[in-house]
Structure formats: structure tokens, C-alpha cells
Amino acid sequence: MRLSARAVSGAVATGLATVLLATTASAAPGPGAPGLGDPYYPGAGNGGYDVAHYDIRVTYQPGTDRLAGTTTILATTTQQLSRFNLDFGLHVDSVRVNNVPARFAKDPDDFTELVVTPRQRLAKNQFMTVVVRYADTPSKITIDGYQAWKKTPTGALAVDQPTIAEWWYPSNDHPTDKATFDVSAEVPDDAVALSNGTLARKTKHRKGWTRWSWRSTSPQATYLAFLVVGDYEVLESQTPDGQPFITAYDPLLGDRLPAAKASIERSPEVVEFLEELLGPYPFEAQGGIATTGLGFALENQTRSVYDGGFFRAGTNMSVVVHENAHQWFGDSVALGAWSDIWLNEGFASYAEFLWSEHAGEGTADELAEYVYDSYPADDEFWQVLPGDPGPENQFHPAVYDRAALAVHALRKTVGDETFFALLRTWLEDKKGSHGTTAEFVALAERMSGQQLDGLFEEWLFTAGKPAQSPNGASTAARLAAVSEPASYAEIQLTHRQLAAGR
Template sequence: MRRPSHTVIAVAAAIALTAAAAPTAQAGNPSGGTPTPGAPGIGDPLFPGSGNGGYRADHYTLDFDWQAPATAFPATTTIEATATQALSRFNLDFAGNTLLRVTVDGRPAITAREGDELVVTPARSLRKGHKFTVRVDYTADPTQQRHRDDAIETFGWIPTPDGTVIYPQPDGAKMIFPGNDHPSLRARTTVNITAADELTALSNGTLTHKRRAAPGRTRWTYDSRQPVAGQLFQLAVGKYTLIDSTAPDGTKLRDAVPPSLVDQVEQYRTLTPRHLEWVKNKLGPYPFDSYGLLVADTDLGVALETQTLSLVPKADLLGDKVNAERNMVHELVHQWTGDSVAIERWADLWLSEGHARYYERLYSEENGGANFEALMREAYRQHDIWRRDAGAPAEPTEPNLFKRMRYDGSALVFYALRAEVGDDTFAKIERAWATRERGRAASTADYIALASKVANRDLAPFLNAWVYGPKTPAMPGHPDWTVDPA
């Protein structure tokens, strides 16, 4: 893992303002209090540096001038933001890359690199409520990667034979562009990607423009009408066959497949409409404008629910049908739980991954896969061991965040809840969660409160024991199930 050096870049025109920083701050804030620095994080215990305080990012315009695999290229990020306090300076999450210039409202700003933080001191302080624009020019490094010892493995820029895809989860978006890199902080995006004519560029949302940028180069523009979190952002460049269609409910479908893989993945890729209808029956209307699969010609071993365009390694669609469908349904379910209903803190990840694993297993059983109850009984047997090694479902630490407890161990919580309240009430809870919380960042406490309201009984004692307790509770309806000692 490469840590950027601590450098300070000062714009000459702004240096002269340093000595007069205090009076400038007062002059720039006739109301809203004395300007103070925005926090370098939002207070998430697992990733203290993720996100930033003092402002809200409302819209990102990202410009990428892609050149070639493993080749640095020009990039610009423009952030439209609103100050939530009187700001003397603020931070952006930004890792690696070569910083060139930063302006705030068109004026050069003083900047400092502190690890993965870019500290920005504007020429004039910002009053509370002020809408401001930050422009960051930099040289992007598409070789940046980091690694984790859990299900994530490698994240950041993932090379393909003729381009790249990105895997920004959990906090890798800062290697792609400067911003607020936390799952609860989302903003609309407009993404402009310029590349050679023979290549295709892809991002979240809808393709709004495709036009000639220069001889031999094409500019692709994508707009995401619904806000996107950094960990769900996608940027892909390479040779792809684009396949557009429409689901029975009118949802626009778009898949991007390397030409050499089109025929090989056809039988599984075309199952998306069936999967979409199945998940809708469980969780309600699809929450976005479009959906599709980005099939990655890489050795990447993990798929990712990048919003509206799930990243799926080719191996997931070249094996047997049961596993292919399991993986496809898992990432599709995330569009409801994890993408539309975001997690408020990283400790709430069990709500995202547990839901996806629960419905993936349920669908698989209905379509030739393993017996769901047998899988849950096995998860129950190991649950105390997982609690010891990776914490209770809602009590992870950063190193074990994406361990098995957040997947099978968390799916077991929903299985237990269904056994406790009955099939009909559980179905109502789940549909209410996906529809009432749509477009929000929600927490474990929010889920417990909503479940209690729908069930018309206090489920806090039951669910708290499952997601926070030191020992696995008894499984309702299964007195014969036993837990191996930890």
C-alpha cells in the first residue's frame, strides 16, 4: 500500500493572503459565526478519515482524458458544494495522483497533502449556507491499488487488457477523484470521459452525449440523476459491445461485454429481467433509472454493486448456472439495499451484505441451488466462532469488516427475524425498508425501529441480541439447532 508523501502546494497569488488570514475570514463572513476548519472526517469509528465535515457535496463533474492502460492522464473534478458551517478551510478525500491546481469559486486556493487528505484553504473564508465551487486539476494514476485481507482483496484501479474498470469499495474512490468518500455521503454526478474512438467509456447513470472531442478521440458523458456514493462509482474504459434492452416493467437495461465474451456469457446475461422481477416482488419497485452488467475481462475475484452498472468478473458468468445466478442476484439486490438505501456508518454493513446474501440464497434454492434452511443451520452452528473472530454482525472492526459474519452471519439475522415474526410480517418489513427508506442513508437503529413499527411490537430486545450480543441467541422454531463453542 503506497502512502502519498506529505507535500504542500501553494499558489503564488494566494500566499500573500496568508498573513491576513484572520481578518479575511471575518470579512468573508458577515454572518454565520467565526470561520473554523471543517472536520477531516465525519466520525465513522471504522474509517475516521472518510468523508469530511463543514460542507455538503451536491454535484460532482468529473472529467477524465484517458490515454492508455497504466498511463497517467489529465483529470479534473469540479464540486458544487454548500457550506454547513462557517469555513476557514475544508478537506477532500484524495489519495495518490499528482495535484496540479485547486480553485474555490474561481480563486486559487492554498493546499496541503496530509496522507489521504487534501486540505484546502480558500482565498476567502466561506459563510454558512454559501454555495461554492471547488475545481481540482490533477494527473490521475490508473495503476493505484490497495489491498485488504478480507473479501475485498484488491481495490482501486483494476486493469483490463485494453483499459480499466474500478473497484472503489470500501474507501477507494479517493484514488479516482477528490471528494467525500463515505457511503452515507452521496451526490449527483456528471462524468465526461474522453478516449480513443475504438474504445468505449462507461460510468453510472445515463449516457447523455457522445461526440467527437478531437481527431481520433470521442467524449462520452454520463449523468446520474440519483445521487451516488464514492464506493458505488464506476469508471470503465476499453473495448466493449454495448447491449441495450428493456425489462418488462420498462426499466432500461444496458450491458457492456468484451467482444470476445459476448457469446460465452449470453445465456446468463439475459437472465437479468427474470432476476429483476423476482427482487421487485420482494423489495418493491426498482429504485433507479436503468440497470446493467459490466463484464470485466480481469482476474478480479469479487463482483461489486456499482450503482446501476454492477461490475461482474468474467469468471462469474463462465461457470455453472447456479453460481452465476447467485452472484447476479446478489449484486442486483444491492441496488435496493446498499445503493438506494445506503448505510449510515460502516458498522451498518451487515444490513447491506446480509440482505444481499439472504435473497441470493433464497433465489438460488428456488432455482436449483442449495437448500436454504440447511445453509442457515450451518451458519448458525458457526455463529459464535464468527462472533469471536469478526465481531457480532453490527460490531465489526475495520480489519474484519468484510469477513463472513457480514455475509452468511448477517443473512442468518434476517432468517431468525422471519422465524420470529412470520413470513407475512417479515415480507412487509422488508418491503417497507426498501421503499420507505429509499434514497436515504439508514442505520441499524432505523431498521430495528421500522421492523418494530411494522410488526406492531418492540423487536429491539430480539434484534439487539442478534446483532450486538456476545453469544448467538436461540433460533426461533428450531430448538434442535446448536452452536459450536467459540
């Protein structure tokens, strides 16, 4: 996702003329940037416009893995535009901008960059409608050596992180450009199509096919929009406060199916617990999907998806707590850059500690102490910096466990009253938007009245094992043996384990 050599050379050739014109007239419309400059994925997202809504309408045939669709994007320009990019990997048939056919082409240096040139240049702050028609076989598309679309025996899983949109809909693919979504998927009658938000309707327009239409009314990051198609048992009910609660289970889970249901069906209970600590649940629906062939769990907005491996030993409330905590940390408040991943994973992992304490299976102090002692000082674990792990270590155990210890150290330093007030304030101030590490640290210092640079530097940005545990006790001052909390076996089976090797 970068400028082509031709575009760069053209810019050099016309540079002098541009400078001269700028002294006498306002800048002419130019291309939107092909990326937003994320420190880990510089080509992710695009410049020049802000998306308000995606309407994704697809037809999917599980037997052939053929996906055909039309995505309508409602956006507003943020500069004068001669052209702009969309992030997309499938074959495109046509593009229209404001109802007029537009020229389009894949960037020769990066085929996931769809370069769109409207017939008329666009003014700054202009509303635009972009309609993209496409058809392809997603399982045949590899991007940067990676295949995110997962073909299953009865359908497919469009579920992944940090990116999945390129395999099924065109977008401005970065968490900082959130939008609302309508997702409508037509599939054969013997399959279901599951996505985020509420199920608006199911309709039939031709024999043998059913269209499932889903609506997400809260701002949502592009990677959190998902599509699951296949043979699933779908359960529809309501939470105690009246929200739609939709869950689904793959029959191929076999003997893990009861444990999956016994865990995921308790999601509303988990949400109620988290609301007491974090404030009101930020979305309009709840649910979860247990599947096979995924290898990890992901906090898709309103409806997390879990691999059946989490339930191989019985119920696993830790992973359900983890993914539901992400509805606040990661979904409602997205990361400002992918280097801020600890703001998602550290707090979701720490929520497991809090649930363990609530369930009487080990206090947060005990779990933090146990995790700290579980990794020897010479373990590679302590060399990964949760505050800036690098793209190669984005899902390393340290981003989960060490970041959770950082959260616990913060709690012990500022005290419970300030700590939980800080979490609620952060989540309320940033609701529906995104935040950065620097912003969180500044808020923590303002609310606590303490200088916290040293704490965050030690736990998030310094290689090596901190001299003191997050409870603030040196090794010599602690008990010689710390008993293993009952729930720690579950914590070790969170999605960082199953995601290893992705």
C-alpha cells in the same frame, strides 16, 4: 485522514483567546473537519459542506495508465468555513473555489487529504463551486498499503469498496453524503468507457479519441461511482418497462462469456422479481459488466460489475440477484456507518434465498437450515459479529451468511406479512438516503409490536452459534439430515468467496 500535529498545537496555543472571544461575539469561520468520525474509518469524508453534484471529466490513456481530469463539485456549506478538505490521492494542478484560485496542499500526515483554503471565507449555507484539475498515474498510488485502481491489459477498473474515489476523482468520500453525477471519459477509439446511469452521448472532438458521457440522476454514494475502460462488447437495449439496459463483456472471459451473458442478461427479470417483494426499482437504468482481473463483484449503482470467476461453472443467478438486491439495500438506502455493513450484505444475501425459492431450487427455510448446519459450533465463523464485524472482517462470510440467517430469523419471528411490509417501509422511508442498525431495529419493533432486542443481539452481536436455527427449531428437534438445496453451490460462489484476501 487526521489533523496535522501543527494544526493541533495551533489550536492549543490560541485556545484561551478563542474562549474569550466566544463570550462577546459569534464564532469565527473555522476549518471543516478532516473526517466524519465513522467508527471504522474516522478520516473518511469531510465536515463543513454537503455535496449536491459531481461533474467528472477525464481523459484516460490505457497504454500509459495516465489519467487527467477536471472535477467540478457543487456543494453547500454547513458551517462558516476558513478552509475545507477533499478526499483525493492523485497529483493536483489547481483548485478554484467560486471561480477564484484557491490555495491547496496535501495534509503532511495524510496525503489523501487535500486541504483547500479559499481566498474568501465562506458563510454558512453558502453555495460553492469547487473545480479541481489533476493528472497522475493511478496504478502508482497506494493508500494505507492498498491499491484500488486496477490496471488491465486493455484499460483499467475503478471499482472497489469501501473506497475507490481517491484514485480518480476528489470527493467527500462517505456514503452519508450522496450526490448526483455526470461522468465524462475520453478514451482511444479502440476502447470503451463505462459508468453509472444512462449514456447521455458519445462524441468525437479529435482524431483517434471518443468521449463517453454518463449521467446519474439519483443520489449516489461516492464509492458506487465507477469507471471501466477497455476492450468490451457493449450491448444496448431496453427493459420491458422502457429503461435503458446496457451490458458489457470482456472478450478475455473466453469460455465463460456465454455463461456470463446467460446470467447478466436476465437482470431485468431479476429486478421484476425483486420489485414484487421490495417495491419499485429505485433508479433510472439497469445493466451489468462482466470483466477479468477484478476478483469480486460490486453493486455499482444501476450497473454492477462481476468478475468472470463467478461464471466458471456455468450460469450464476445468485450473484446477479445479490448485486441487484443491493440496488435497494446499499445503493438506494446506504449504510449510515461502515459498521452497519450487515444492512447491505445480509439482505442482499437473503435475496438469494428468496430467488432460490422462486426458482424451485430450495426454499428459504431449507437454505437457512443448510447454512446454519454448514458451520460447526466451534467454527471461527460464529466468532465474527455481523452487526459490528470490525474493519478487518467487513467482508467476512459471517457478514453475508450469518446476517442472512438473522434476516430469516426476523422473518420467522414477525411473520411474512409484517416482514415484507417492514422491508418496503424501510426502503421507501430511507430512499435516496441512509440508515443505521438502531433505526432498522426500532422500525421492526414498531411494525411488529414485538420486543426484538434479543433476536438481533443473538444473531448479530453475540459470539457463538445460536442454540436454535433461524427457523426456530433446536438441533434435537430437526431432521437428522438436511438435503443440500440445488442452488446452494451458487450461493457459496457469491462475491464473499472471490473477495477473500482483498
